[in-house]
Amino acid sequence: MALSHALTARRIAELVGGELHGDGDVQVRRVAPIERATTDAVTFLGSARYAAFLGECEAGVVLVSPELAETPGRPAARVVIRNPQEGILALLPHFHAPAPRRPGVDATARIGRGAELGEGVEIGPYVVIGAGARIGDGSRLGAHVVVGDGVEIGDHCTIMPHVTLYGGTSLGARVIVHAGARIGSDGFGYVFSAGAHQKIPHVGRCIIEADVEIGANSTIDRGSIDDTVVGAGTKIDNLVQIAHNVRIGKLCLIMAQVGIAGSVRIGDGCVLAGQVGVSGHHTIGDGARLAAQAGVFGDVPAGETWSGYPARPHREALRSQATLFKLSGMIRRIEKLLGDRE
Secondary structure (H helix, E strand, C coil): CCCCCCCHHHHHHHHHCEEEEEECEEEECCCCCCCCCCCCEEEEECCHHHHHHHHHCCCEEEEHHHHHHCCCCCCCEEECCHHHHHHHHHHHHHHCCCCCCCCCCCCCCCEECCCCEECCCCEEEEEEECCCCEEECEECCCCCCCEECCECCCCCCCCCCEEEEEEEEEEEEEEECCCCCCCEEECCCEEEEECCEEECCCCCCCCCCCCCEEECCCCEEECCCCEECCCCCCCECCCEEEECCCCCCCCCCCCCCCEEECCCECCCCEEEEECCCCCCCEEEEECCCCCCCEEEEECCCCCEEEEEECCCCCCHHHHHHHHHHHHHHHHHHHHHHHHHHH
C-alpha cells in the first residue's frame, strides 16, 4: 500500500455521508486508534467504552456516533455518522492506495504446457504454473507461487508469495490467498491393513468460491472422493486447518487456529472463533456461533451460540463453569465442617 494524499474534514464528511462540526479545512493524512491519534490523523468513537480517550485525543478529525457526539474532546473537527467504524473502513482506500499493478510475466517464471493466462495477469519471480492451468483476467501471483496442473484461478484473484495450489484446486473470482497457504493437499486418511496404515487416495477437488479470503499458513485439504468446498464470501484467518470433504457455507468467519475435521458441514453465516475444534462428520447449522476454544463433538443447531469443552449451549456452559469455580470453596467448607466434628 502506498500512502495517499491528505483529506480535509469537509471532504471526509462528504465521503462518509456524515454531518460536519468544527473546522472543515483541517487536513489529515492517516487513520489511527483514538488512544494514539495525533493532529495528522482521523480516528473514530463508536462506543461509550472508549469515550474517556477523547478528552486527551489530539486527532485532527474524529468520526463519532450521534449518541456520543457531545462527548468532551480536543479534535478540531467532528463528523457525526451512524456507524463510525464503517466510515473508517470507507476512508482507508483514500489514504492507502493499492500497490501499482505491473502486468506481465517475470523472466524467471515457468509456465507449463497448455497453461492459459488471462488479460492483464501479473506473474511474479520464480512462479511455477503447471500444465493446463488457467489464470483469470487481472489476477496477481506473487513470488514463488506454485500452481499445480489443471488448477483454475478466477478473475482478479490475489495469490501472495509462497502459496501452493495443488492439482484439483479451483478458485473463484476475487479470491485472496495469503503467504504460505497450502490449498488442495491430500487429507489425513488411512486404513489399517496388513499391519500398516494404508493411504487412502484423494481424488476429490478443493473448490474455493468467489470473494473468499484465506489467511497466511492456513491449509485446506482436497476431498477424498467428494469435494472440499468453501462458500462465497467466507473469510478464513491465519493458521486454520480444514480437512478433506468439509463443506463450509457462504459468508462464514473462521478465526485463527481453528481445526475442522473431515466431512464436517458448516452452514451459511457461521462464526468459529479462535482455536475452535470440530470433530469429524458433524453439522454446524446456519448462523451458529462457536466461542473461542470450543470443542465440538456433536451437531450444533442453527442460530445458536455454543462454548466450552465439550461445547454446549453458551448459557449452559457458563452455568457449568460457575459451578466448577464454586466447587473448591464448597470442599473447603466441607473439610472444615468435618474437622470441627473430630
